[in-house]
Amino acid sequence: MNFELTEEQIMIQQAARDYAQRELIQDVLERDEKCIFPERHVKNLSELGFMGMMVDPEYDGAGMDTVSYVLAMEELSKVDASTSVIVSVNNSLVCYGLQKFGSEEQKQKYLKPLARGDYLGxxxxxxxxxxxxxxxxxxxxxxxxxxxxxxxxxxxxxxxxxxxxxxxxxxxxxxxxxxxxxxxxxxxxxxxxxxxxxxxxxxxxxxxxxxxxxxxxxxxxxxxxxxxxxxxKFAMQALEAGRIGIAAQALGLASGALERSVAYAKERKAFGTEIVNHQAIAFKLADMDLKVENARNLCLKAAWLKDNGKSFRKESAYAKLYCADIAMEVTTEAVQIHGGYGYVKEYHVERLMREAKLTQIYEGTSEIQKIVISRKLLED
Amino acid sequence: MKVLVLISNVPDTTTKIRFTEDNTAFDSSGVQWIINPWDELALTRAVELKEAGAIEKVSVANVGGKITEPTLRKALAIGADDAFRVDAEPLDAFFVAGQLTEVAKDYDIVLAGIEASDYNGSAVGGMLAELLDFNSVSAVSGLNIEGGELVINREIDGGSQVLSCAAPVVLIVQKGIAKEPRIPAMRGIMMARKKPLNVIPAMDGSNKIKFVNYEMPPPKAACKLVDEDNAKELIAMLHEEAKVL
Missing domain, CATH: 2.40.110.10 (Butyryl-CoA Dehydrogenase, subunit A, domain 2)
Structure with missing residues (x-):
């Protein structure tokens, strides 16, 4: 087994992180408050190649693997899941569906501009x-x-x-x-x-x-x-791949909330010391960290199976179910660690918690994922 | 016109710094390496100038072992056309400058970051210009090429200076040379491995500096609050403890 990322995968992860931490963060609160579509970001992300990441370069995509896609989705979602869902729908439902099942004419006419980000799907x-x-x-x-x-x-x-x-x-x-x-x-x-x-x-x-x-x-x-x-069949297969994108989004919400919680707990003082020195907080952080690590491993395994042409139906359902559920748990704990500050918008974690809730609902509810898993388990 | 950007391979700026060998060497285990932030801005400006058609070629070069190649490939992903790695451990600034002369001599413009974020030596650019007998301009915060002429902006005390300079030249660049470091696009990342990364054997040379000892800064002392009516105590503390008066 090899848990090492390739140099290219690390570069993509860094590129997504840099874009999220430098650009998405700037107006994320205002866009959330006023429901503003991130037009500028979608354009920039298109230029960087994030809108057709897994599409074959022959059809103007970036030709990256699903592992890279998971890494990018996690980083974008740490900061702004509203933007990452736009990326996810275009990549793993629309472009994936067309690349896998579209005719040559359909790919030339529709997949190419979608992969370039000239069109949104x-x-x-x-x-x-x-x-x-x-x-x-x-x-x-x-x-x-x-x-x-x-x-x-x-x-x-x-x-x-x-x-x-x-x-x-x-x-x-x-x-x-x-x-x-x-x-x-x-x-x-x-x-x-x-x-x-x-x-x-x-x-x-x-x-x-x-x-x-x-x-x-x-x-x-x-x-x-x-x-x-x-x-x-088309819809179900597209959703099967789409689940990996949403799982990675939920993972990003959780890991973003964890990062913010660690930073906050190291700064915030109570009873004469930083709250990270109180075991009640340290243990919460340990539990959150473990959940995030498990979630990341499930996502990357589902992505790896897909990249290697193996069946990933059950594993993508595992990833979607687990990541969404722990995203809800971890973001809720993040609000708790932040106390009153967690309940106000400036500190971001309440937004991450609101966003996490949707990952348990869309692209197959948590309950539907259990149907997929149990059916596959019982048929094997 | 051809541009060479010098790339220093430095620890990520959030790295927790530790030392080994009785505090005489930096502990590089588990360190994430990045392009020195000033070099990254220089590279960004060079790529912008190439895209604008003002220069023909952007190369990057560093002195370092094989572990520095991912950093050079990131520079290729950002938009450099080719890369040179002088295969030697960078011992000190004079050694590094000496090793770079062979690569740099064929370029019209050499861009060097004003310092590297690891040892902050601020010396390689100037030394290289001297060794090659190139012109050199320090603290450059803007570069344009108009009708084949270099238009250079420098920040000086109380204002800024615009000057022109004949090539070949080493420009030692600081913040402002580019707005933000460029994020590599996916196409660039894919292309990076296909671009030439030339490994050049080290020339003879030795270090003039030996690192004797490193020390971590003392932990931040607690804040002392002085009563507003007690100016005397404040002055005494500034004089005796802080030693600023």
Whole structure:
């Protein structure tokens, strides 16, 4: 076994850290407060290559491995998970899905600008009545002569207002249930697309989330991804890879909260000494550190399996479940260590705690991860 | 015009400093190495000038063992075209300057950080200029090339100075030469291993300085508060304890 990172992986980790600590930190509080989309950062991160990290250079990506992606996601998320979710959706749902399953024409036309960051992508699966139960798609894609006609509503869509490219999952053959589902590439400026109001979220407030309504939206047939009826499998496989990105995001929230807690506990004095000298605090920090280390190992193992062409379904579910749960625990403890200061925005940890909560919910709730793990366990 | 940026391989600025061998050597175990921050700014400016079409080539060079190669590759990732490593342990500033002469002699502009954040010697740039008989300008905080002419900004007491200077020249640069050190883009990181990293055998030379002893600064003393009516006590303390009066 080899736990050493390569020189390139270390450089990417440092690049992400430098960008986060130098740039993202500057306006993160204001963007959170006022729900401002991080347009400037998305542009800069695109120029640095973070928007298409794992895409083959042949399609204008950076050609990095998933381990590098995990390292970058952790560093960005330590400071700003709102921005890192934008990076995550574009990389591990949209670009990954298109690179793996898109046709050559689709890659030339859509993957290349997405990997460069010229376009931003969104992934439209959830519906008002189909969240965890993704098989119950109500959005329909009716097959016409040379196109499909999309009708329905998608919910909780990250990048809904900022994206130029949507990957939309919809039902074509209801009688076939999930085997009748298709996935489509839809250009955001197609006639018939409208957005619901900006969702006023508890955390991740700088990323834009809306519902998206489709009314007789024409999608060219060549924009269907894969064979007829491949859409559900497409969505599940994209989510399987996406889980690693969100796991790494949750890891970053936890490790960011830990770093802040260690720094604070070394400075803050109570009862005549720095609070880090009180065992009550030192033991909390030890527990947090252990959880972060376990979370990091799970993330990196899932990434390594993916990079080496091995099955990673169970491991990416482990990582997503564990990282999200400990992100909630560690950020909550971080607020506790900071006391009253932890409860005010200036010290960041309350924001990390608000953001951590979403990692237990989106891209497969913690409960769904347990379904994935138990099914895989019982089938093996 | 060709630019050579001198790169010093230094411990990360957050490194906890420890010594070994009875306080005569720096303990490098577990240290994360980085490009000296002033050199990184110099490199950033050189790459900016190349992108603007003002110079043709940016090279980087250092004196050090194989362990310094990741630092040179980071410089390549940031945008240098090629790198030179003189294969020798850097013993002191004169030794380092001497080792760099062979590489530096073919360049029009040599950029050296005003100091390295490890030993803060502030000497290599000036010594190299002298050894090569190049012009040299110190405390440079701005560099532009206009119509083939070097336009150099220097910070001086109470203001700034603009001067021009003929190449070849060693510019000893400080903060301000570039706004922020450049973060390498992923494409640069991928390309770094494909760019030439030339290893040059060391020339004969010996150190003129030997490190005798290192000491850590004393721990910060506790604050003493003096009653506002007791100016005499304050003056006595400043005189006898702090010895500033």
């Amino acid at each position: 969104a992934f439209l699966l959830s519906e008002p009545e189909a969240g965890s139960d993704a098989t119950s798609q109500r959005t329909t894609a009716e097959e016409m002569d040379d196109h499909y006609l999309l009708n329905g509503t998608k919910n909780w869509i990250t990048n809904a207002a900022s994206a130029q490219i949507y990957l939309v999952v919809a039902q074509t053959h209801p009688e076939k249930k999930h085997r009748g589902i298709n996935a489509f590439i839809v250009e955001r400026d197609s006639p018939g697309i409208s957005l619901g109001p900006h969702e006023d979220k508890m955390g991740m407030r700088s990323s834009d989330t809306h519902s998206v309504m489709f009314t007789d939206v024409k999608v060219p047939k060549e924009n269907r991804i894969g064979e007829d009826g491949f859409g559900f």
